Amino acid sequence: MSSTELNALVTQVRRDILRMVHKVNSGHPGGSLGCTEFLVALYSKVMNHKTEFDMNGRNEDLFFLSNGHISPVIYSVLARSGYFPVEELNTFRLLDSRLQGHPTTHEGLPGIRIASGSLGQGMSVAIGAAHSKKLNKDQSIVYSLHGDGELQEGQNWEAILYAAAKKVDNLIATIDLNGKQIDGPTDDVLYMGDLKAKFEAFDWSVIEIDAGNDIEAILEGMTAAKEASGKGKPVCVLLKTMMGNGVDFMMHTHAWHGKAPNDEQLAIALGQNPETLGDY
Amino acid sequence: MKTYTYTDKKDTRSGFGAGLTELGRNNPNVVALCADLVGSLKMNQFIDENPERFFQIGIAEANMMGIAAGLTIGGKIPFTGTFANFSTGRVYDQIRQSIAYSGKNVKICASHAGLTLGEDGATHQILEDIGLMKMLPGMVVINPCDYNQTKAATIAIADYIGPVYLRFGRPSVPVFTPENQVFEIGKAIQLTEGTDVTIVATGHLVWEALEASKVLEAKDISAEVINIHTIKPLDKTAILKSVAKTGCVVTAEEHNYHGGLGESVARVLALNTPAPQEFVATDDTFGESGTPTQLMKKYGIDSATIVQKVQKVIARK
Numbered sequence: 211m212s213s214t215e216l217n218a219l220v221t222q223v224r225r226d227i228l229r230m231v232h233k234v235n236s237g238h239p240g241g242s243l244g245c246t247e248f249l250v251a252l253y254s255k256v257m258n259h260k261t262e263f264d265m266n267g268r269n270e271d272l273f274f275l276s277n278g279h280i281s282p283v284i285y286s287v288l289a290r291s292g293y294f295p296v297e298e299l300n301t302f303r304l305l306d307s308r309l310q311g312h313p314t315t316h317e318g319l320p321g322i323r324i325a326s327g328s329l330g331q332g333m334s335v336a337i338g339a340a341h342s343k344k345l346n347k348d349q350s351i352v353y354s355l356h357g358d359g360e361l362q363e364g365q366n367w368e369a370i371l372y373a374a375a376k377k378v379d380n381l382i383a384t385i386d387l388n389g390k391q392i393d394g395p396t397d398d399v400l401y402m403g404d405l406k407a408k409f410e411a412f413d414w415s416v417i418e419i420d421a422g423n424d425i426e427a428i429l430e431g432m433t434a435a436k437e438a439s440g441k442g443k444p445v446c447v448l449l450k451t452m453m454g455n456g457v458d459f460m461m462h463t464h465a466w467h468g469k470a471p472n473d474e475q476l477a478i479a480l481g482q483n484p485e486t487l488g489d490y
Numbered sequence: 491m492k493t494y495t496y497t498d499k500k501d502t503r504s505g506f507g508a509g510l511t512e513l514g515r516n517n518p519n520v521v522a523l524c525a526d527l528v529g530s531l532k533m534n535q536f537i538d539e540n541p542e543r544f545f546q547i548g549i550a551e552a553n554m555m556g557i558a559a560g561l562t563i564g565g566k567i568p569f570t571g572t573f574a575n576f577s578t579g580r581v582y583d584q585i586r587q588s589i590a591y592s593g594k595n596v597k598i599c600a601s602h603a604g605l606t607l608g609e610d611g612a613t614h615q616i617l618e619d620i621g622l623m624k625m626l627p628g629m630v631v632i633n634p635c636d637y638n639q640t641k642a643a644t645i646a647i648a649d650y651i652g653p654v655y656l657r658f659g660r661p662s663v664p665v666f667t668p669e670n671q672v673f674e675i676g677k678a679i680q681l682t683e684g685t686d687v688t689i690v691a692t693g694h695l696v697w698e699a700l701e702a703s704k705v706l707e708a709k710d711i712s713a714e715v716i717n718i719h720t721i722k723p724l725d726k727t728a729i730l731k732s733v734a735k736t737g738c739v740v741t742a743e744e745h746n747y748h749g750g751l752g753e754s755v756a757r758v759l760a761l762n763t764p765a766p767q768e769f770v771a772t773d774d775t776f777g778e779s780g781t782p783t784q785l786m787k788k789y790g791i792d793s794a795t796i797v798q799k800v801q802k803v804i805a806r807k
Contacts, residue, residue, distance in 0.1 A: 266565050274560075315592045323563055325592045328583050334553045335588055338560020338568075341545065345521070346564050365584070368553035376545075 211254050216425050218486040219290060220250050224456045225489060226286035228479050230302040231470040237303060237311070240466035241357065242283035244388045244423070244451040249287045251428040252353060256436075261292040263320035271350045272339055274324055276332020277357035277386065278312040279468070285309050288321035289490070296490040330363025332356060333383055337373050340381045351439055354383045359391030362400050373444040374413035382435045384447040387422070390464035409446040422451035456483055491707055492682050494700050496664035500637035502694075503601040503658050507532025508637075509644025510569060510599075514540045517567065517648055523558055524571045525551045530660075531571035531601050551576045555584035559594045567648055568596050574603035574657055575616040578623060589653050590626040597647050598623075602660045603633075604744035605772070605789055606694055606782035615777035621749020623655040624722045630654040630675060631722040633743075633751075635696035637665045639719060642673035650675055657693065659744075661782045664697050667717075678725035680732070684714030687800050688732040688739045692718045692751050695742040695770065695791060702796035711800060721751050726758045733759065738766040738803045744791055747771035766806035768799035 211219075223246050231237035253259070257271040275284050282302065289296040294308070301307035308317040312327030324335045336354035343350055360366065373381060385405065393399050402408075409416045415438040419431035431447060438445045453467070454460025457479040460471075471479055513520040514536045521543045522536055528546070537544045545561075547554040551572055558568035570577065577600035578585070589596045600619065607615050624631045632647065632654065634640040640658050647654045667679075681696070682703055691699035696717045703713040714732050718725065733739050739759070741752035752769040759765050772789050786792040 266563060268564060272563070324559060324594075325587050328587045331552075331556050331584055331588050334556020334584075335560040335563075337553075338557035339563045340560070341557065342561045342564030342566050345542070345566065348564070365552040365556065368548075368550035369556070372547065372550065372553055372557075375548075 213425055216250055216254055219254065220247050220425070221483045222485070222487040223250060223283060223286045223290060224483045225480055225485060226299055227282040228457070228471060228476055229489065230282045230285070230299055232476045234303040235470045237282055237470060238279040238468045239282065239470065240453040240460060240464070241277065241280040241386065241388065243455050243457060243460060244453040245280055245355065245386055246283050246455065247423050247425050248384065248428055248449055248451070249283055251425055251432065253287050253291045255429055256432045257353060258350065263293055265323060267323065268346060269348055269350060272323065272352045274332045274336045274339070274352070274354040275313060276326055276354055277329065277360050278326030281311065281313050284313060293321035294319065299490045329357070329360045330365040333366055333369035336381055336383065337369055337378050340378050343380055351436065352381050354381070356383060356385050358385055358387045358389065359396050359399065361385065361402060361405070370409065370412045370414070377442050378444045379440050379442050382439055382445045382447060384449050387448055387450045388453040390453050390467065392464070392467050394464055406448055413443060414446045415441070415443045416446045416448060418448045420450050422449040423455045458482060491684070491703065491712070493704065494666045494681065496666045498665045499662040500665050501660060501662050502634060502637055502640040503530070503660060504532050505634070505637035505640030506599055506601065506644050506656070506658055507535065509641040511535045511539065512645055513648050514543065519565055519567045520569065520648055521545065521561055521566045522569045522571065523547055523554050525549055525554050525576065527572050531599070533571055551581045552584045555581045556588050558596045559588040559592060562594045562596060569599050570596065571599050571601070573614060574600035574619045575614055578619040579616060582622060586626060590629050593628065594653060595651055597654045597656060599644070599656045601658055603657045604659060604694070605777045605785040605791065606659050606661045606744060608660065608782050608785065609779050611779040612776040617746045617772050617777065618749060619657060620721055620743070620745045620751065624749070624754065628652060629722065630720070632675065632720050633657040633693040634719045635693055635717055636663060636667050638667045638669050638671060639673065642671050643719065646673035646675060659694055663694055666697065676720045676723040676725055678728035679717040679719070680728065681715040681717055682713065684712040684736060686712045686736055687714070687804055688736045689713050689715045689742060689796060689800065690718050690729060690739055690751070690755055691715065691742040692721060694744050698793040699742050699796055701793035702800065705793065705797050706800055711804065713800060718751060721754060724754050724758060729755060729758055730762055733765050734763065737807050740768045740770060740796060740799045740803055742770035742791070742796055745771055746774060748774055766803050768803040770796050770799050
């Protein structure tokens with residue numbers, strides 16, 4: 211897939227996110243938009259994955275979303291990657307839908323391998339899946355994504371300590387560094403200091419992607435991350451993103467963490483992201 | 491009345507260790523995890539024989555539950571081992587989201603449950619774990635009564651697909667169930683036949699119930715003792731069949747009456763054939779330091795209390 215095609219997919223995924231949360235007047239557009247380029251790059255270029263879903267995911271790369279509240283972006287990317295019909299995005303957060311508010315295996319949605327939403331649990335799960343791959347002599351990589359605010363949950367630090375100690379080097383955990391959480395900037399809510407230094411102190415390889423909303427920069431960074439894997443250390447990618455990216459009034463604020471646009475705001479936001487691959 | 495004797499006393503946690511060792515030899519998908527308690531959980535032989543299939547997590551139970559959930563992806567059958575307190579209350583949300591709601595095939599194996607942990611005291615003596623676990627949709631809850639049954643249960647749960655909570659204990663207790671028995675999840679075992687009262691017991695209280703039934707027989711009271719090793723799913727048929735005959739029931743468990751086996755039995759009776767019931771359980775309290783025998787007496791979860799409650803429930807018929 212070319213850069214032009216990837217960027218077209220990014221624009222379409224943004225439209226999907228905005229229309230999903232608008233329809234049900236709930237959900238989390240800010241972080242979803244901030245991670246759109248990353249997840250499009252991951253599923254389109256970075257991961258070696260099958261589109262026919264099998265829970266055990268043998269001999270393919272796996273992805274675990276730990277910050278489950280950005281479900282709109284993973285649903286859109288999974289649907290646009292062929293895991294389920296894009297029309298199903300229309301059921302997001304509705305009764306009897308497989309697209310629950312936060313992702314779950316419970317309704318059998320292809321592409322989802324763990325429930326997430328209660329924060330801080332995904333890295334442990336990803337480590338377990340990485341262990342399973344090694345036991346199965348499967349050379350594939352396990353990817354995970356975590357919010358930066360999510361690192362305030364202590365279980366992450368149990369997992370970070372463990373993964374390095376046990377040399378879980380088939381794991382690439384990405385931290386979405388958007389600097390924002392529900393109550394405000396992460397630096398104000400609970401200052402976490404230098405995360406690069408912290409991960410390095412825990413003996414992880416750290417790759418920084420400063421332009422975390424630029425497809426080329428993401429691909430370059432994830433190539434470096436893959437190269438760093440398999441060398442005795444887990445790999446952390448610090449991905450600097452802009453919450454609400456692609457919609458001007460949703461950027462530079464934490465206000466759109468968990469708020470849906472109204473009709474007028476939706477029209478403006480969609481105007482900034484013209485249809486590319488066809489709306490669902 | 492059929493009487494039960496024993497020649498040996500063993501801890502149920504050693505039954506777990508023996509079962510895990512056997513699984514290690516026969517089922518290549520079984521893996522084990524522990525949070526710094528391999529000696530207490532009797533996991534050493536499994537570890538010696540299968541070092542690549544054991545994961546020492548360190549003192550980090552939340553991480554252990556998540557790693558166990560992840561290990562199922564790829565087909566492994568993880569058995570986690572730590573004390574019951576750290577297997578449940580400490581990691582409730584990790585079990586709820588990453589294991590139960592996610593439908594993962596994790597076996598949560600919990601030693602040192604209840605008061606009989608003894609001298610360590612209330613910080614470690616969880617009396618709420620059955621309640622916590624049985625409330626989780628889809629969670630199977632098993633509390634075997636002796637070494638042989640714990641070994642059999644450990645082996646059986648590997649063949650069941652889905653999350654299981656397996657609860658066992660620290661002290662040596664009489665071994666009275668047959669060796670190499672087949673363990674059927676959810677199938678109660680009637681130990682004695684009786685006509686005056688049904689005693690439904692689980693875990694360490696099953697032996698206490700058998701002891702009580704001997705005392706009761708001497709008082710001309712005929713007790714039917716049922717070993718309920720599986721609290722969820724509960725064998726309603728066995729309970730209703732017995733109570734239809736005896737007309738009353740005493741439940742006995744090493745757990746708070748809130749959330750325990752007794753409440754599950756009461757629901758079955760209330761929905762079908764209401765009958766007088768008495769509860770042998772701890773009375774909404776924490777434990778304390780002491781020997782297992784002292785604690786069982788003080789907190790009213792021994793054979794003497796079962797005898798008293800039987801007399802009381804018969805008087806209410």
